[in-house]
Amino acid sequence: MNAAPQVEPFDYVIFGGTGDLAMRKLLPAFYHRFLDGDVPDGCRIVGTARAQLDRAGYQARIHDALKQFVDHASYDEKRVRKFLECVFYLSLDGSRADSDWDGLSGLLEGGEDRVRVFYFATAPRLYEPACANLHEKGFVTAGSRVVLEKPIGTDLASAEEINAGVARYFDEKHIFRIDHYLGKETVQDVLALRFANPVFEAVWSGEYIQSIQITAAETVGVEARAAYYDTSGATRDMVQNHLLQVLCLCAMEAPKSLEADDVRDAKVAVLKALHPMTDESVRSDTVRAQYQKGEIAGHAVPGYLEELGHPSHTETYVALRAEVETPRWKDVSFYIRTAKRMKAKTSEIVVTFRASSSQLFPGASRPNILVIRVQPDEGLSYRLSVKDPQDDTFTLRSAEMNVGFPQQFGVRYPDSYERLLLDAVRGNPILFIRRDEVEAAWRWIGPVLDAWARDVAPMSSYVAGSWGPDEATRMLDLHGDVWHEAMDDM
């Protein structure tokens, strides 16, 4: 049962309402919230983009998108038609003052206090001019707020510029910088696991933990998003935002409370405690690579450069080793890895504990390993040592405790956007990123990107459908660690 407060009717304006994100994620997420009764009568969802399209044409596109992206069990033709009644479309160029802002006024309901969310599902260069127009045309009211998609900028300077630009028109408390990884239930579970379970709370430090790996592996290539991706790469697309946020949740000290700013203070403290990257550490502690042609699930797939059709220095794979310089994390390696065209789609956090110091079973026990399966198959597993039942001596054997959350709770695990879209309506910022977090993350990752741009470390390659380049295996080997997929041999 949802314990969050019911919302009053709201207006939600999606800039970029015809784009990939809106069709694949935002509108299906709204449909799910509608099914749950969280989009009450009187709500308006207004898609905007420059394309000339009428309302019926837009509704037809969404209809197709819901057929494609909503799971079979949740798709109900009658409910879809009802949901589409609250959807409108306006051809609007957010960057132009002479665009149809009056038309937008005409589509919105209510007065000053009605919640109006302006969601920017567009390239970040639109954020400031569109905010300026919203301000100029009188849309900035007590109940209005903006949601900004990532990436905020391509480096620290551009992020600062975008943040400052938006801040001219909206207070920080009305700016919701979305990071959909924070909306994932299993990412939020990191807090519950760490701070609601004394067993884990007690061992969550370098005294017991040897390393923490955070992986987001995808089987897809860059496909229709090639133009965007080639200017971004895996590090800007996934590490600067999603994976550093996950690292913060794994490494932070207990926040004073679950108030948004206490949690954000605790996260930003981690970002500031990351050991700065130098050219030397970029050489030893980073690996970047591009996929070459290969096979995924029995299908031949082209290499990145073939897919792109031109030369490129953009990485589709990145692995990094980071250190958090706080007493809690002395001598602990944090590994972050993400890539396209890997062997399997999986996002997970893998905690490797130090070997037991007990003399009773010298050298016999394998490390305990905790795996938080972010997606798919959301859940937890814990590998521990038990006595081998087939041996009369005290020989040890590994056993696994495994919890699958959807099975345990008998619920569908929602897409992260379902939670985040409504949190913006409720004005609850806990799962959104504060300005200083974005900038601290760029401050840390920037030197890696700069060093790569100067070719301080080489670009490697990996076969599509593999677990990445050998260089990444060697990077861990130097610290006595192995990637999760190779741990069965540990």
Ligand SMILES: NC(=O)C1=CN([C@@H]2O[C@H](COP(=O)(O)OP(=O)(O)OC[C@H]3O[C@@H](n4cnc5c(N)ncnc54)[C@H](OP(=O)(O)O)[C@@H]3O)[C@@H](O)[C@H]2O)C=CC1
């Ligand atoms: N797609 C994804 O999976 C993810 C995307 N994001 C981020 O979301 C944002 C959007 O991505 P995505 O949907 O893939 O991009 P798309 O290129 O698919 O869509 C961009 C949208 O913006 C509209 N648009 C462009 N210029 C303007 C303008 N001046 N005024 C109003 N609308 C405009 C386009 O329509 P038109 O050209 O008709 O104006 C289109 O609807 C990006 O910042 C991306 O990084 C973040 C996470 C995941």
Ligand SMILES: O=C1O[C@H](COP(=O)(O)O)[C@@H](O)[C@H](O)[C@H]1O
């Ligand atoms: O933000 C992004 O995330 C997706 C991966 O999200 P996930 O929830 O499926 O793990 C990634 O494909 C995309 O390139 C990136 O922009």
